[in-house]
Amino acid sequence: MNPNVFGQNIKKLRTMRGLSRYELADDLNISYRTISSWEVGEKMPRIHTIHKLAEYFNVSESYLLHQVISDEELFQRVEGEEDPVHRLARLLYDKYMSVPEEYRPKIERELLRYANFLKLEAEEEHKKE
Numbered sequence: 001m002n003p004n005v006f007g008q009n010i011k012k013l014r015t016m017r018g019l020s021r022y023e024l025a026d027d028l029n030i031s032y033r034t035i036s037s038w039e040v041g042e043k044m045p046r047i048h049t050i051h052k053l054a055e056y057f058n059v060s061e062s063y064l065l066h067q068v069i070s071d072e073e074l075f076q077r078v079e080g081e082e083d084p085v086h087r088l089a090r091l092l093y094d095k096y097m098s099v100p101e102e103y104r105p106k107i108e109r110e111l112l113r114y115a116n117f118l119k120l121e122a123e124e125e126h127k128k129e
Helices: 005-014 019-030 032-039 045-059 061-065 071-082 086-098 101-128
Strands: none
Touching: 005 032, 005 045, 005 071, 019 032, 019 045, 045 061, 086 101
16 A cells, blocks of 8 residues: 555545545544645555545545546546536535635635636637647
């Protein structure tokens, strides 16, 4: 078992689900520091925890441990489960609702500003092709 491979895979699966380290730690009833130590390759979890993580992310234990999950493979896995637009909307909504109400207008403005930036960037890339 390579701790770096495992750590990279946990981080990819976690971020693809839109989870922070704190949220994953809370879901699994373990410490944030433990998640962090896995992701940077400092430590490896015990076998029963690997099993718990595999169930949580709906992957095999082997999938977590033996090779770095490619971004393409990860997107295919996630897209197969749910439409990407719906997944993104759900993730954004969940994050948005977890923020105190007084900060929400600023978050809305920033998200829209960033979305416009990404649109312009995509248009520029398309012009180059």
